[in-house]
Amino acid sequence: MQQKKxxxxxxxxxxxxxxxxxxxPCSILIxxxxxxxxxRPILSIILICIYFNLxxxxxxxxxPQKDAQYEVPIQTNDGWETAFxxxxxxxxxxxxxxxxKLDGLSDHRMHSILIVKEGKLVFEKYFPGDKFNLAQxxxxxxxxxNDTHNLCSATKSFTSALIGIAIDKGxxxxxxxxxxxxxxxxxxxxxxxxxxxxLTLKHLLTMTSGIQWDDxxxxxxxxxxxxxxxxxxxxxxxYILSKDLIVTPGTVFDYANCNTNLLGEIIHQASGLxxxxxxxxxxxxxxxxxxxxxxxxPNNVVFCSGDLRLCPRDMAKLGYLFLNGGTWKxxxxxxxxxxxxxxxxxxxxxxxNSDFAWADGYGFQ
Numbered sequence: 343m344q345q346k347k348x349x350x351x352x353x354x355x356x357x358x359x360x361x362x363x364x365x366x367p368c369s370i371l372i373x374x375x376x377x378x379x380x381x382r383p384i385l386s387i388i389l390i391c392i393y394f395n396l397x398x399x400x401x402x403x404x405x406p407q408k409d410a411q412y413e414v415p416i417q418t419n420d421g422w423e424t425a426f427x428x429x430x431x432x433x434x435x436x437x438x439x440x441x442x443k444l445d446g447l448s449d450h451r452m453h454s455i456l457i458v459k460e461g462k463l464v465f466e467k468y469f470p471g472d473k474f475n476l477a478q479x480x481x482x483x484x485x486x487x488n489d490t491h492n493l494c495s496a497t498k499s500f501t502s503a504l505i506g507i508a509i510d511k512g513x514x515x516x517x518x519x520x521x522x523x524x525x526x527x528x529x530x531x532x533x534x535x536x537x538x539x540x541l542t543l544k545h546l547l548t549m550t551s552g553i554q555w556d557d558x559x560x561x562x563x564x565x566x567x568x569x570x571x572x573x574x575x576x577x578x579x580x581y582i583l584s585k586d587l588i589v590t591p592g593t594v595f596d597y598a599n600c601n602t603n604l605l606g607e608i609i610h611q612a613s614g615l616x617x618x619x620x621x622x623x624x625x626x627x628x629x630x631x632x633x634x635x636x637x638x639x640p641n642n643v644v645f646c647s648g649d650l651r652l653c654p655r656d657m658a659k660l661g662y663l664f665l666n667g668g669t670w671k672x673x674x675x676x677x678x679x680x681x682x683x684x685x686x687x688x689x690x691x692x693x694x695n696s697d698f699a700w701a702d703g704y705g706f707q
Contacts, residue, residue, distance in 0.1 A: 410441035415456075415466040416487070420655055421630035421671065425462040432457075437465055444469070453485045454654045458662055463655070490633060490651035497650035498602045500621070500660060502547060502707040505605055506680035507624045513612040517544040517683075517706075521604065524611040531583045538587060543608065545591045546601040547706040548688045552589040553582070555598035569599060578639045579607050595689050595704070599647035602707060603639075606646030617644040628675045629663065631656040 412434040415424040427434045437457075444450050450469070457465035470484040473492075485491070493500075508514045521541040522532050532538045537552075545551045557569040564570055568585075575581040582600045606617045613620055618636050626634055634656070637649035659670065664685065668676035684706035 410438045410445065412438060412465075415463045418487070421659070422458075422463040422655060423461065425464050427457075427464045430459040430462060430464055432459060432464060441467065453491060456654050456658050458658055461662065461666070463658070466655075468654075487655065488653065490635060490653055491657070493650045493652060493657060494648045496657070497646060497648045498707040500625070500650055501602050501605055501617075501646040502684060503660065503663075503676060503680075504609055504617070504621055504625060505543065505547065505706075506676050506684060508609050508612055508620070510677045510680065511613075511624065514543070514608070517547060518542050521546065521608070524608045525579070525583060528580060528583050531580070535587055537590065538583070541591050543605065546605050546608075547684075548592075549595050549597050549601055549704070549707070550592050551598070551601050551604075552587045552591045552594060552596075553598060553600050554586045554588045555596070555600045557599055572600075572603070572639060573645075575640060577641050578603065578643045579641075602647035603643070603645065606644050610644075616642065617646055625675065626656075628673060629656070629659045629670055631659065 412427065414426050415422075417424045427437070440455075444452060451471060452469055453471050454469065455465065455467045456463065466487070468485045468487070468489075470482060472482050483489075505514065505517075509516060519542060520539065521543065522529075522539050525532075541551055555568050557567050560567045562569050562573075565574075571581055572578045582604060585600070609615075609617055609620055615623065618634075621634070621636075625631075631652065633653065635651040637645040639645045663670050663675060664681055667678050668674060668681045686705055688706070689704035
């Protein structure tokens with residue numbers, strides 16, 4: 343049985359490299375447990391932070407200097423208990439094989455790999471690589487345990503979790519509450535397109551708002567790009583809400599950053615707290631996350647669809663929080679109802695454009 347498990351992990355090692363070699367740099371955080379509620383058993387990657395498709399990486403193979411050696415992660419006061427792989431029934435050989443493969447690649451663009459099993463951090467490895475700001479390299483450095491990392495679109499999962507907390511705390515009624523409730527000062531934009539009155543938080547969470555949005559066909563630094571306009575608008579929320587609806591809300595999945603950025607401002611309008619303060623008060627402080635950085639848009643709006651910076655160890659805490667039903671160290675942080683609802687499949691790619699086949703099982707971001 344142990345040999346079969348090792349073979350499966352060997353296959354996963356090869357798959358990880360082959361699938362993501364062209365999408366580096368990345369941090370891979372693997373969280374494992376036997377079963378989550380009624381979902382399928384897992385021994386898989388549940389959090390992969392992959393930073394925008396950049397230039398195809400150099401696949402030239404060099405001779406590794408020496409075989410990799412396993413080292414147990416160091417124990418700090420960050421809230422993680424560390425342990426040996428063997429203590430949680432894991433074989434180190436497939437992971438050492440992965441490290442040897444990476445050592446044989448001249449530019450794998452991977453920054454870190456962490457594995458948590460049974461609530462214990464059992465594997466941790468950092469690699470030198472480029473720092474990034476909005477997907478632009480800003481120089482190479484040697485990443486380590488203390489470095490914050492650009493989470494890019496994995497930021498959306500943190501924003502979604504904060505919506506769940508806002509509902510749990512009573513700041514927001516439910517995911518069915520109307521978006522208009524939080525933006526009455528933009529009533530003219532809703533009146534101009536009456537269908538916008540039907541927009542709900544659930545539409546934003548499931549990327550089915552129907553808002554016309556294009557931040558992929560051109561560079562973020564091109565004025566034709568909607569994200570360029572958001573970063574250069576005096577009022578980013580007004581810009582988003584002024585966009586046309588091209589389909590009826592709730593009918594078509596279209597992955598768009600505008601949805602998440604509306605959610606972040608909804609938290610601000612509902613709670614009276616800026617998103618950074620809200621996240622510090624109700625999530626990060628509870629998880630022992632001491633260092634975080636949100637990217638800002640004009641008019642003090644938080645860019646919460648990407649670019650949140652956290653240390654990989656802290657990023658892994660959100661994954662374990664969900665695996666553990668919304669509790670951390672015995673404290674309830676997010677309700678079990680939200681954990682269950684937000685991770686249920688809401689998108690069937692067969693109902694939509696084949697371009698979104700990757701969204702199979704997409705929940706609330």
